[in-house]
Amino acid sequence: MGASEEKTEGLITGINVTPLVDVVLVLLIIxxxxxxxxxxxxxxxxxxxxxxxEKASSSLQVTLTADRKILLEKSxxxxxxxxxELKIRQKLEPDLRLTLAAEEGLPYGAVVELLDTIRxxxxxxxxxxxxxxAPSSR
Numbered sequence: 001m002g003a004s005e006e007k008t009e010g011l012i013t014g015i016n017v018t019p020l021v022d023v024v025l026v027l028l029i030i031x032x033x034x035x036x037x038x039x040x041x042x043x044x045x046x047x048x049x050x051x052x053x054e055k056a057s058s059s060l061q062v063t064l065t066a067d068r069k070i071l072l073e074k075s076x077x078x079x080x081x082x083x084x085e086l087k088i089r090q091k092l093e094p095d096l097r098l099t100l101a102a103e104e105g106l107p108y109g110a111v112v113e114l115l116d117t118i119r120x121x122x123x124x125x126x127x128x129x130x131x132x133x134a135p136s137s138r
Contacts, residue, residue, distance in 0.1 A: 059097035059127070060089070064114055066103040079117045086121035101129035 063071040070077045090096050098118060102111045118126055
């Protein structure tokens with residue numbers, strides 16, 4: 001009996017999950033490291049002219065003019081007052097939609113600053129207004 005008991009002690013009767021856990025943890029680290037890069041690429045920005053585009057359904061219109069005036073539905077605002085106004089409207093209408101129209105020649109930084117203010121006010125649904133591209137003659 002002693003000989004048969006010694007043989008069964010050396011046999012592996014279960015599955016070793018240590019390599020599986022190692023692989024899963026490495027994959028988790030890779031995904032955590034690449035997730036911020038993927039999120040940055042997900043932000044799409046339309047150029048001032050576009051061949052295709054959909055009309056936004058009822059939404060607020062925010063305009064940034066060439067002289068950097070901010071208009072909300074034709075009323076003039078500063079960045080601070082716009083933020084306060086949008087926070088109030090966001091509380092009244094949680095699914096608030098906003099269309100941002102900026103003059104074509106404006107610096108990129110001015111548009112990004114306005115977009116940051118809109119996002120900080122809690123508005124999640126923002127569309128950029130574009131003009132239809134002239135049809136090409138082929």
